Amino acid sequence: MxxxxxxVSARNTSPVSTARLVMQIxxxxxxxxxxxxxxxxxxxxxxxxxxxxxxQGQTCTxxxxxxxxxxxxxxxxxxxxxxxxxxxxxGKTILFYNHYDVQPEDPAxxxxxxxFSGRVEGNRIYGRGASDDKGELITxxxxxxxxxxxxxxxxxxxVKFIVExxxxxxxxxxxxxxxxxxxxxxxxxxxxxxxxxDSKSRSVVSLGQKGILCVELNVIGPSNDIHSxxxxxxxxxxxxxxxxxxxxxxQRTGKILIEDWYREVKGFxxxxxxxxxxxxxxxxxxxxxxxxxxxxxxxxxxxxxRARVGEPTCNVSGLVSGYWGLGFKTIIPSTAxxxxxxxxxxxxxxxxxxxxxxxxxxxKIGLEKEGEPARGNKVEARFLTxxxxxxxxxxxxxxxxxxxxxxxxxxxSTISVSGAGTGPMYYFYEILExxxxxxxxxxxxxxxxxxxxxxxxxxxxxxxxxxxxxxxEKVGKL
Amino acid sequence: MxxxxxxVSARNTSPVSTARLVMQIxxxxxxxxxxxxxxxxxxxxxxxxxxxxxxQGQTCTxxxxxxxxxxxxxxxxxxxxxxxxxxxxxGKTILFYNHYDVQPEDPAxxxxxxxFSGRVEGNRIYGRGASDDKGELITxxxxxxxxxxxxxxxxxxxVKFIVExxxxxxxxxxxxxxxxxxxxxxxxxxxxxxxxxDSKSRSVVSLGQKGILCVELNVIGPSNDIHSxxxxxxxxxxxxxxxxxxxxxxQRTGKILIEDWYREVKGFxxxxxxxxxxxxxxxxxxxxxxxxxxxxxxxxxxxxxRARVGEPTCNVSGLVSGYWGLGFKTIIPSTAxxxxxxxxxxxxxxxxxxxxxxxxxxxKIGLEKEGEPARGNKVEARFLTxxxxxxxxxxxxxxxxxxxxxxxxxxxSTISVSGAGTGPMYYFYEILExxxxxxxxxxxxxxxxxxxxxxxxxxxxxxxxxxxxxxxEKVGKL
Numbered sequence: 001m002x003x004x005x006x007x008v009s010a011r012n013t014s015p016v017s018t019a020r021l022v023m024q025i026x027x028x029x030x031x032x033x034x035x036x037x038x039x040x041x042x043x044x045x046x047x048x049x050x051x052x053x054x055x056q057g058q059t060c061t062x063x064x065x066x067x068x069x070x071x072x073x074x075x076x077x078x079x080x081x082x083x084x085x086x087x088x089x090x091g092k093t094i095l096f097y098n099h100y101d102v103q104p105e106d107p108a109x110x111x112x113x114x115x116f117s118g119r120v121e122g123n124r125i126y127g128r129g130a131s132d133d134k135g136e137l138i139t140x141x142x143x144x145x146x147x148x149x150x151x152x153x154x155x156x157x158x159v160k161f162i163v164e165x166x167x168x169x170x171x172x173x174x175x176x177x178x179x180x181x182x183x184x185x186x187x188x189x190x191x192x193x194x195x196x197x198d199s200k201s202r203s204v205v206s207l208g209q210k211g212i213l214c215v216e217l218n219v220i221g222p223s224n225d226i227h228s229x230x231x232x233x234x235x236x237x238x239x240x241x242x243x244x245x246x247x248x249x250x251q252r253t254g255k256i257l258i259e260d261w262y263r264e265v266k267g268f269x270x271x272x273x274x275x276x277x278x279x280x281x282x283x284x285x286x287x288x289x290x291x292x293x294x295x296x297x298x299x300x301x302x303x304x305x306r307a308r309v310g311e312p313t314c315n316v317s318g319l320v321s322g323y324w325g326l327g328f329k330t331i332i333p334s335t336a337x338x339x340x341x342x343x344x345x346x347x348x349x350x351x352x353x354x355x356x357x358x359x360x361x362x363x364k365i366g367l368e369k370e371g372e373p374a375r376g377n378k379v380e381a382r383f384l385t386x387x388x389x390x391x392x393x394x395x396x397x398x399x400x401x402x403x404x405x406x407x408x409x410x411x412x413s414t415i416s417v418s419g420a421g422t423g424p425m426y427y428f429y430e431i432l433e434x435x436x437x438x439x440x441x442x443x444x445x446x447x448x449x450x451x452x453x454x455x456x457x458x459x460x461x462x463x464x465x466x467x468x469x470x471x472x473e474k475v476g477k478l
Numbered sequence: 479m480x481x482x483x484x485x486v487s488a489r490n491t492s493p494v495s496t497a498r499l500v501m502q503i504x505x506x507x508x509x510x511x512x513x514x515x516x517x518x519x520x521x522x523x524x525x526x527x528x529x530x531x532x533x534q535g536q537t538c539t540x541x542x543x544x545x546x547x548x549x550x551x552x553x554x555x556x557x558x559x560x561x562x563x564x565x566x567x568x569g570k571t572i573l574f575y576n577h578y579d580v581q582p583e584d585p586a587x588x589x590x591x592x593x594f595s596g597r598v599e600g601n602r603i604y605g606r607g608a609s610d611d612k613g614e615l616i617t618x619x620x621x622x623x624x625x626x627x628x629x630x631x632x633x634x635x636x637v638k639f640i641v642e643x644x645x646x647x648x649x650x651x652x653x654x655x656x657x658x659x660x661x662x663x664x665x666x667x668x669x670x671x672x673x674x675x676d677s678k679s680r681s682v683v684s685l686g687q688k689g690i691l692c693v694e695l696n697v698i699g700p701s702n703d704i705h706s707x708x709x710x711x712x713x714x715x716x717x718x719x720x721x722x723x724x725x726x727x728x729q730r731t732g733k734i735l736i737e738d739w740y741r742e743v744k745g746f747x748x749x750x751x752x753x754x755x756x757x758x759x760x761x762x763x764x765x766x767x768x769x770x771x772x773x774x775x776x777x778x779x780x781x782x783x784r785a786r787v788g789e790p791t792c793n794v795s796g797l798v799s800g801y802w803g804l805g806f807k808t809i810i811p812s813t814a815x816x817x818x819x820x821x822x823x824x825x826x827x828x829x830x831x832x833x834x835x836x837x838x839x840x841x842k843i844g845l846e847k848e849g850e851p852a853r854g855n856k857v858e859a860r861f862l863t864x865x866x867x868x869x870x871x872x873x874x875x876x877x878x879x880x881x882x883x884x885x886x887x888x889x890x891s892t893i894s895v896s897g898a899g900t901g902p903m904y905y906f907y908e909i910l911e912x913x914x915x916x917x918x919x920x921x922x923x924x925x926x927x928x929x930x931x932x933x934x935x936x937x938x939x940x941x942x943x944x945x946x947x948x949x950x951e952k953v954g955k956l
Contacts, residue, residue: 010805104807110702169805210707214806223769224588227928228819229688229898231793232732232785233764233773238794238816242720243729251721254710286711291701294854295711307710315709316716317809318802322795327488327647328692328817328862329582330900331795331928338716339806341706376772384806420707422808450705450809 002100002134003118003127007165009101015076015165018100022137022163026081029145030153031161035077036181038173076101076165078177080184083144085155085476092475093158095187095435097428098137099167102129103450110452124455131447133193135456136464137163139442140191143468156476160187167193170214170385171424178431187435189398190428191471195406195441196419197460199282203410203467205403206439208309208391208418209425211344213353214384217244217361219336221377225322228330237336238321240377245338247364248357249314253297254307256314256342258360264347268310271394272417279416281305289445309418313343339384343422350386357381390426391418392436401474402438409467440467480578480612481596481605485643487579493554493643496578500615500641504559507623508631509639513555514659516651554579554643556655558662561622563633563954570953571636573665573913575906576615577645580607581928588930602933609925611671613934614942615641617920618669621946634954638665645671648692648863649902656909665913667876668906669949673884673919675938676892677760681884681945684917685877686787686869686896687903689822691831692862695722695839697814699855703800706808715814716799718855723816725842726835727792731775732785734792734820736838742825746788749872750895757894759783767923787896791821817862821900828864835859868904869896870914879952880916887945918945 002025007018019035026033079100085091105115105128113119115128125135140161147155162185164174178185196204221237249256256262268276281304287293299307317340322333342357344350361379392399394417406413425437442464448454480503485496497513504511557578563569583593583606591597593606603613618639625633640663642652656663674682699715727734734740746754759782765771777785795818800811820835822828839857870877872895884891903915920942926932 010803010807104801104803104805106801106803106807107703212808214808216806221770224926224929225585226768227899228791228793228795229821229900230764230768230786231791231819231821232789232898233777233782234768234770235729235774236794238797239723239727239729239792241797242723242794245717245720246724249717251713251717286708290704290708290712292699292712292854296713296854299711304711308708311710313706313709314717315706315808315810316714316720316799317706317807317811318800319716319719319797319811319814320799320802321797322817323582323584324796324798324815324817325488325582325584327582328694328819329488329584329795329928330690330692330793330819332793333795333797336797337802339800339802341709341806341808343707343709376770376774420710421705422707448702450807451702 002138003130004116006116007101007129008104009076009166009169010104015101019077019079019165022079022100026079026141026161029141030148031081031083031141031144033079033081036080036177037077038075038177075173078165079161079163081161083148083155083159085158087154088157088476091157092188092478093160093186094472094475095160095162095185095190096140097190097437098140098161098163098193099133099165100137100163101165101168102132103168107452112453123458125458126453126455128454130454131443131456132449132454133167135461136194136441136443139461139464140468142465143472146469147472156473159472160185167423170212170387172385174424175427175431178427182431185432187432189475190435190437191468192423192425192437192439194443195439197410197442197444198280198414199285200280200412201410202280202412202414203406203440204414204416205399205406206416206419207394207399208346209389209421209423210418211348211350211387211389211426212422213342213344213350213386215340215354215357216382216384217241217338217340218380218382219377220334220380222332222334225331225334228332231332234332235376236332237377238333240379241321241336241338244361244364244379245316248360254313256312258356260356261312261353264349265312265345266347268417275394275415275417276305276309277302278414279305280414281308286445308420309416310345312345312348315341317341344389346389346391349388354383354386387422387424388426389422390429390437392438396436397478398436398438398475401478402440402471405470405474406440406467408470409463440471480616481603481608482594484594485579485607486582487554487644487647488582493579497555497557497643500557500578504557504619504639507619508626509559509561509619509622511557511559514558514655515555516553516655553651556643557639557641559639561626561633561637563636565632566635566954569635570666570956571638571664572950572953573638573640573663573668574618575668575915576618576639576641576671577611577643578615578641579643579646580610581646585930590931601936603936604931604933606932608932609921609934610927610932611645613939614672614919614921617939617942618946620943621950624947625950634951637950638663645901648690648865650863652902653905653909656905660909663910665910667953668913668915669946670903670915670917671901672921673917675888675920675922676758677763678758678890679888680758680890680892681888681918682892682894683877683881683884684894684897685872686824687867687899687901688896689826689828689865689867689904690900691820691822691828691864693818693832693835694860694862695719695816695818696858696860697855698812698858700810700812703809703812706810709810712810713854714810715855716811718857719799719814719816722839722842722857723794726838732791734790736834738834739790739831742827743790744824746895753872753893753895754783754787755780756892757783758892759786764923786898787894788823790823790826793819795819822867824867824869827866832861832864865900865902866904868907868915870916874914875956876914876916876953879956880918880949883948883952884918884945886948887941918949
């Protein structure tokens with residue numbers, strides 16, 4: 001059972017065994033599958049065999065990632081799958097992009113059950129990854145299997161699979177894989193790893209994704225935690241960290257206060273704005289599911305919708321400093337750390353934005369206002385990961401068949417110009433000859449993606465499988 | 479070995495066994511010792527015997543703490559010790575105040591050895607509590623033992639001991655104990671739990687302590703950690719917490735920005751200011767020991783000295799929110815928590831200051847400027863502990879003999895109008911008929927009090943014991 005694999009990429013747990021399980025599931029469905037490794041040489045694994053592919057390896061003789069400049073050691077393999085159409089071999093090719101890794105299950109105590117149980121209760125199957133993305137992956141495989149079994153191994157069009165193991169940590173090596181295997185992965189359209197069902201049970205076909213920049217800020221103060229009676233003379237790293245966070249973002253408006261942050265932000269066309277206006281977003285349902293009373297900056301209606309798909313964010317996902325256990329401890333902590341993720345929109349480059357953040361910190365550290373001398377605490381910003389955003393144009397020729405298929409499978413469908421989340425869509429466009437990506441799938445907000453008690457609704461699993469089958473059918477006719 | 483007892487009051491570990499060990503050490507030294515418990519009735523433990531003291535119990539029939547209004551259940555006992563002068567029974571009485579509890583040993587990995595080892599290396603004995611306050615306590619007991627053995631059980635003056643088990647968590651029940659046992663504890667002067675040796679090897683006789691207010695701030699946001707792609711609409715509790723911290727204190731000046739915070743602050747007399755100017759404070763040594771490059775607000779010289787003894791502080795001792803482990807997790811945390819300690823100076827009341835803090839939060843939450851509507855995240859402030867500060871006047875009649883004794887034992891001594899730290903000195907003044915307190919002892923800054931690798935220098939243990947003996951001698955002549 002795929003959900004039982006605790007494939008948490010943040011902790012690099014069991015990627016290879018999970019990838020092999022995916023490969024076996026594909027094999028069983030009739031899809032030719034292999035694992036693509038990435039090391040000193042490129043190694044392709046078929047079934048239980050390993051072989052070294054030196055020809056391809058020569059294109060990466062330095063043993064360094066082209067994206068991160070880090071040595072390429074043992075990071076998770078990619079599962080590649082392929083099934084060719086016999087009756088339509090020169091037709092179009094769909095590439096399904098999915099991932100077998102999951103978010104950490106923390107906080108484990110808030111789960112009603114083991115986070116990797118795969119337990120079925122009523123219409124829901126529970127477990128980390130049930131929805132994001134193991135459930136969606138299975139719908140793709142099952143749809144292909146349906147044709148292969150029904151038509152003695154034939155398919156209306158060619159299909160390929162790329163299933164990576166690092167999506168939840170920002171796909172740091174996907175671009176390298178795409179560069180290396182761009183011929184193998186050549187396709188006409190990419191069907192993305194997920195989609196979602198809105199509160200009116202409509203399938204939302206989404207055409208874009210925000211980018212992301214994840215950083216860690218470390219403030220380094222005294223060499224030890226020291227007695228807090230010295231606070232009158234020793235700058236407190238936790239306070240310095242709070243000041244930096246406050247200087248970066250307005251709590252009231254959510255606006256990011258870092259110089260030039262918005263410089264390259266791509267706006268929306270008139271047609272895109274009209275599409276946004278027609279999108280469904282049930283504010284009350286969202287508030288109920290998340291337990292909040294009002295939206296940041298009291299956004300509502302069209303403003304809320306536009307912000308979700310088009311506004312960059314600055315989010316603090318973690319803080320830690322000093323002593324925070326039972327009781328208290330009167331110390332000045334020696335360090336304070338924050339994990340921060342910035343969502344980016346198309347045309348914003350993560351590396352450029354990181355440089356702007358570093359410039360900001362250099363200017364702001366310890367300052368109440370600019371122009372005053374820098375203070376004692378050292379602040380280090382670490383680049384954890386970054387991806388640009390991307391949006392497929394509304395007039396892309398694959399949009400209509402996908403929307404139609406979704407309508408037939410889910411009874412109703414609608415278009416979103418972009419999701420609020422992040423993924424490596426841009427790299428497919430950049431590397432695979434401008435292949436555009438389209439998101440469609442069966443998750444909904446009540447599935448608690450990334451949260452305790454993540455689940456997938458079983459009737460939506462069935463509908464999503466039907467939807468994929470119809471896409472394969474329609475693309476076969478293009 | 480007393481240091482081997484992991485008597486961490488923040489975690490309430492082994493208070494009774496540690497108290498019993500202190501009692502046994504006193505017994506062995508010839509000091510009549512007993513444990514004073516505090517429960518439904520007052521129970522006094524002598525040696526291995528227990529007895530219920532119903533007479534005293536009747537004065538506390540509600541079973542509630544007069545200070546905290548909490549039920550009096552199983553908190554740590556006090557060790558009471560007494561040795562009377564045979565030759566001078568109507569002379570003066572010294573009360574030694576010490577504590578057997580210690581700060582948490584965290585972070586344990588920064589200790590070179592087991593934090594409760596009591597290991598001796600060269601001139602130092604290592605372990606949590608080696609200096610603060612088990613080492614100082616032993617010097618008091620040994621000084622009394624010296625007289626009792628040398629003079630066949632006699633002493634120049636009467637001595638009493640009160641050794642509590644909750645000093646490091648702000649002495650939440652000491653005031654109750656003092657109220658209950660005020661007749662038993664009656665004295666002429668209190669010799670405080672510690673003192674310190676400055677960088678010129680002078681014994682610093684300190685006459686005061688700051689007060690403290692410890693609080694926990696909890697910001698409560700969405701009901702679960704939720705996917706950070708929603709950050710455009712959901713207020714982030716970690717950012718709200720940062721904003722509150724920023725609104726409370728100026729990083730540049732250290733000034734507390736809460737309305738009326740300084741209203742009752744007691745200033746210094748001209749004589750006190752002159753004493754402060756004469757105090758030794760080796761700035762370079764302090765920087766070297768703590769690993770900092772410059773002082774907050776670039777304070778130096780007289781300003782730095784005056785700030786240490788007379789300036790209120792706001793210190794963040796801990797932060798925690800969301801995910802801060804390996805890698806990252808793209809979530810909006812559901813909560814964010816800070817532990818904050820405010821040092822207070824004489825005339826500031828912790829409960830009044832806490833009310834001012836609550837008013838501040840109510841006004842400031844979520845606001846960039848006043849007058850705008852409150853936002854979605856809930857903020858709870860919890861009162862963890864509070865104590866007022868106190869300063870013994872420079873002309874108190876016991877100051878001169880103590881300063882003289884310290885000079886004889888340590889070769890050199892000096893007066894400080896107040897330490898930078900906190901203790902329950904005020905309660906002794908309030909309850910024990912205005913008994914003033916004087917701090918003297920053998921710790922120095924290199925002893926790393928409250929930090930990893932805490933230790934006590936053995937030659938200073940010897941000198942501190944001599945100093946206490948000379949105080950007993952001099953007070954016997956008053």
